[in-house]
Amino acid sequence: MNILITGGAxxxxxxxxxxxxxxxxxxxxxxxxxxxxxxxxxQKLQELFAGRITFIKADLSDWEMIDxxxxxxxxxxxxxxxxxxxxxxxxxxxxxxxxNNTANTSNLVKICIKQGVNRFVFSSTAAVYGEPELLExxxxxxxxxxxxxxxxxxxxxxxWVLEDTAKAYKDFRYIALRYFNVAGADIFYENSKLAPxxxxxxxxxxxxxxxAAETALGKxxxxxxxxxxxxxxxxxxxxxxxxxxxxxxxxxxxxxxLSTNTNTHTxxxxxxxxxxxxxxxxxxxxxxxxxxxxxEIADRRPGDPAILVSNSDKIxxxxxxxxxxxxLELICKSxxxxxxxx
Ligand SMILES: NC(=O)c1ccc[n+]([C@@H]2O[C@H](COP(=O)([O-])OP(=O)(O)OC[C@H]3O[C@@H](n4cnc5c(N)ncnc54)[C@H](O)[C@@H]3O)[C@@H](O)[C@H]2O)c1
Numbered sequence: 001m002n003i004l005i006t007g008g009a010x011x012x013x014x015x016x017x018x019x020x021x022x023x024x025x026x027x028x029x030x031x032x033x034x035x036x037x038x039x040x041x042x043q044k045l046q047e048l049f050a051g052r053i054t055f056i057k058a059d060l061s062d063w064e065m066i067d068x069x070x071x072x073x074x075x076x077x078x079x080x081x082x083x084x085x086x087x088x089x090x091x092x093x094x095x096x097x098x099x100n101n102t103a104n105t106s107n108l109v110k111i112c113i114k115q116g117v118n119r120f121v122f123s124s125t126a127a128v129y130g131e132p133e134l135l136e137x138x139x140x141x142x143x144x145x146x147x148x149x150x151x152x153x154x155x156x157x158x159x160w161v162l163e164d165t166a167k168a169y170k171d172f173r174y175i176a177l178r179y180f181n182v183a184g185a186d187i188f189y190e191n192s193k194l195a196p197x198x199x200x201x202x203x204x205x206x207x208x209x210x211x212a213a214e215t216a217l218g219k220x221x222x223x224x225x226x227x228x229x230x231x232x233x234x235x236x237x238x239x240x241x242x243x244x245x246x247x248x249x250x251x252x253x254x255x256x257x258l259s260t261n262t263n264t265h266t267x268x269x270x271x272x273x274x275x276x277x278x279x280x281x282x283x284x285x286x287x288x289x290x291x292x293x294x295x296e297i298a299d300r301r302p303g304d305p306a307i308l309v310s311n312s313d314k315i316x317x318x319x320x321x322x323x324x325x326x327x328l329e330l331i332c333k334s335x336x337x338x339x340x341x342x
Contacts (some may be wrong), residue, residue, distance in 0.1 A: 001026040002074060003255070004117075006060060006108070007081030009037030011200040012123065012182055012244060014045060016079060018198060019248040020255075021049035028052060029073060031066075032082065033059040038201055048197065060104040070115045077119035077258065078112060079251055080105065086206070087127070087151050087303070094150035101154035106161045113169055119258040120174040121251055124159055124267070126240075127152035128178060131305040134231075138240075138311030141178070141267050148303050159267065166265035173264045175254040179247060180240040180271030180310045183209040184331040185338035187245050199338025200244075208281055209241065209332060213339040216289035223293070225278050227300030236278035238307040240271035243325035243334070250321045257319040268318070271310030272326045280328070288333045 003020065007013040008030030014037070017028050030042055030053060042055045058065050060082055083101045084090070090097040105122070112120060130146035132139055147153045162174045185199030200210050215223040228235040250270045258264055276284075286292055315321045325331065 001076040004075040013081040015244045016248040029054045079121040090151035097150045097154040102157045105158040122176040124176045124178045128156040140311045176267045184243040184334040196338040212285035213336045215293045216291045224298040230306040238275035240309040253319045253321040268315035269310040275309040
């Protein structure tokens with residue numbers, strides 16, 4: 001298969017490209033405008049997997065160009081990561097989010113229909129659930145979606161675009177994956193030492209594990225815990241951290257499933273179904289780095305639910321996805337090792 005990966009120069013898309021090249025014989029075309037992704041990441045992938053990866057630098061908002069790219073290339077499937085994803089920015093500049101996430105996704109789906117590309121995997125997010133109540137068994141896919149910011153809404157609207165399109169065009173199949181907190185870097189060993197070849201290079205990242213790794217390495221003077229008075233055992237928020245290589249493998253399972261099951265349109269949560277608090281993560285990063293870095297308590301951030309943990313039974317039962325790296329220490333170590341290389 002020739003798979004189009006939009007946003008493949010970014011954090012998650014590049015790991016998915018790596019896993020596809022490692023575990024399948026599919027070829028890949030990465031389409032990215034490098035607004036938050038990196039051409040150097042694509043070059044690294046091209047070095048690792050010679051001849052398997054084509055790069056097209058283009059912007060999804062250039063609809064004529066995207067149409068042309070689809071006419072000139074034969075894609076068998078699309079995995080769509082390209083998006084804007086900074087929640088506070090989405091509140092300040094909502095139209096950027098509705099245009100880049102919802103409008104460009106709608107156009108991409110339209111071109112897929114026009115060109116007969118009928119397998120589509122979409123990057124959605126746990127942000128579609130908003131601030132769910134505390135659920136013992138984790139959040140299931142059928143839980144009410146009530147996103148509380150334009151980012152989450154733009155993604156939910158994209159899910160609706162896919163759902164309605166699949167109802168109207170019977171050949172079109174899609175899987176939307178709702179990611180929980182993605183973290184860590186390429187699990188690759190050199191001389192028995194963890195040596196990630198790619199990782200999260202995002203500038204000004206707000207992701208807890210990346211921020212903790214940066215602080216451990218002295219790239220930040222200190223880091224903050226936003227609120228320690230939540231109704232959780234240690235007062236800090238609890239999240240479901242999933243290693244990026246496990247998440248990537250879920251995309252391979254999704255593609256396989258779409259290839260063998262016609263008439264599929266569905267949504268899966270992807271997480272480990274267990275949570276760690278902010279304090280757990282910081283303690284783990286301190287332990288693996290051996291650095292007792294400075295941490296300050298700050299006010300809660302609006303819109304941060306106390307606990308956000310997936311129930312991922314559906315993806316395991318339906319497409320047989322299995323986690324391999326469900327280990328907070330390994331997640332932190334891989335993030336730290338990557339951070340040292342930046
Ligand atoms: N990182 C997370 O924890 C997380 C959680 C839930 C969902 N997601 C989703 O996963 C996807 C990938 O996120 P990421 O963390 O890898 O972010 P990222 O910023 O590293 O990757 C996004 C990529 O898309 C590209 N891009 C953005 N707009 C584009 C456009 N108009 N045309 C072409 N390329 C464009 C960027 O240059 C970048 O390479 C996003 O859709 C995001 O909403 C991420």
